[in-house]
Amino acid sequence: MKRAIILVLDSFGIGATEDAHKFGDVGANTLGSIAKACAAGNANNDDRQGPLTLPNLNALGLGKACEESSGYFPEGLDENAEIIGAYGHAAELSSGKDTPSGHWEIAGVPVLFDWGYFTDKENSFPKELTDRILERAGLPDYLGNCHASGTQILDDLGEEHMKTGLPIFYTSADSVFQIACHEETFGLDRLLELCQIAREELEDYNIGRVIARPFIGPGKGQFERTGNRRDLSVEPPSATVLQKLVDEKQGEVVSIGKIADIYAHVGITKKVKATGLEVLFNATKDAMNQEGDNSIIFTNFVDFDSHYGHRRNVAGYAAALEYFDKRLPEILEMLKEDDVLILTADHGCDPTWEGSDHTREHIPVLVYGKHIPAGSLGRRETFADIGQTLAKYFGTSDMEYGKSFL
Numbered sequence: 001m002k003r004a005i006i007l008v009l010d011s012f013g014i015g016a017t018e019d020a021h022k023f024g025d026v027g028a029n030t031l032g033s034i035a036k037a038c039a040a041g042n043a044n045n046d047d048r049q050g051p052l053t054l055p056n057l058n059a060l061g062l063g064k065a066c067e068e069s070s071g072y073f074p075e076g077l078d079e080n081a082e083i084i085g086a087y088g089h090a091a092e093l094s095s096g097k098d099t100p101s102g103h104w105e106i107a108g109v110p111v112l113f114d115w116g117y118f119t120d121k122e123n124s125f126p127k128e129l130t131d132r133i134l135e136r137a138g139l140p141d142y143l144g145n146c147h148a149s150g151t152q153i154l155d156d157l158g159e160e161h162m163k164t165g166l167p168i169f170y171t172s173a174d175s176v177f178q179i180a181c182h183e184e185t186f187g188l189d190r191l192l193e194l195c196q197i198a199r200e201e202l203e204d205y206n207i208g209r210v211i212a213r214p215f216i217g218p219g220k221g222q223f224e225r226t227g228n229r230r231d232l233s234v235e236p237p238s239a240t241v242l243q244k245l246v247d248e249k250q251g252e253v254v255s256i257g258k259i260a261d262i263y264a265h266v267g268i269t270k271k272v273k274a275t276g277l278e279v280l281f282n283a284t285k286d287a288m289n290q291e292g293d294n295s296i297i298f299t300n301f302v303d304f305d306s307h308y309g310h311r312r313n314v315a316g317y318a319a320a321l322e323y324f325d326k327r328l329p330e331i332l333e334m335l336k337e338d339d340v341l342i343l344t345a346d347h348g349c350d351p352t353w354e355g356s357d358h359t360r361e362h363i364p365v366l367v368y369g370k371h372i373p374a375g376s377l378g379r380r381e382t383f384a385d386i387g388q389t390l391a392k393y394f395g396t397s398d399m400e401y402g403k404s405f406l
């Protein structure tokens, strides 16, 4: 019975890529920076203290993968631990360091074209675009029109939004058009309709995603984003390994969390809505109990990125990693004879880096299964090696990019 379980720790990079200078990210290392801060006693909070402790991820080869990627073995992890998994680090072929590019490349389809971006930090959006969106939505105006951190902008504009009823439009270094509205005063359905309009009006702008950012709370300092976030993505440019498994093998692809949105619902046969590390973990285990031959169980753990990476919260990121690590054996124990477990990431988001954007980094490629020999997979030229490996494992037609490592 063939099954792959793919766990994406969103933003968990392990060291800058060779082309990081193009992104201003030379020296970024999400895991490395967290490990350093923890070892120095600079990442303590109510949930955690001291050096970074990730024995289970380390046994799969995480520490060594980071060392091969960056020359730095993460402090806190045991350099002499017995390694039970195959481990490597992969560079990104895609032109961007965003979530869809990273995920599509993992599934064998790198994004070789350039996305459209709203590069101006202020007055970011063309007036003819926002005029059309507002007109179709029957709104007189909007707030924002800038690059922003999604939580900071709620503090800055949330109250004005509640008072005026005007939506908040903002963007970032990613190819995104984001709309934040209060779930209760503006309404979730209205926000989703507005995002759909924006998606349609953005057709000529080559923008990867429109993101609905609903939030709740009474006022400044008390606003919180909810689990009703929706990402309206364009479709991947060609068939991913997910789609091939469905089309060629009549397989199942189970999306847990954001995965379905990221692939624009293409190549996905089941969707499980889940928010937060704990619920995502439980949902992954449920799917592992249910799914049979020719299935991919694919989970995105977005909190690493959205709650800690973008928020530059090192202690929070470390605590979340330690929580993930503690629960990992539950999944290892559930693996059946031929199951393949892949732990990876889609880009970096070093919580010690300036600003609030992603960082261009290698991703870890940790592969574990009862019949997979432990040891280094070395440097991989593209995330698409994962997709090609899956194509070979499931016996679909080959992907155009990537080399199988099994």
Ligand SMILES: O=P(O)(O)O[C@H]1O[C@H](CO)[C@@H](O)[C@H]1O
Binding pocket: 099, 148, 149, 150, 151, 171, 172, 173, 174, 176, 178, 211, 306, 310, 356, 357, 358
């Ligand atoms: O600051 P928030 O809203 O979390 O935004 C982050 O999430 C979006 C999608 O990854 C990007 O725009 C990134 O900057």
Ligand SMILES: [Mn+2]
Binding pocket: 010, 011, 098, 099, 305, 346, 347
């Ligand atoms: Mn991401």
Ligand SMILES: [Mn+2]
Binding pocket: 099, 305, 306, 310, 358
């Ligand atoms: Mn992000």
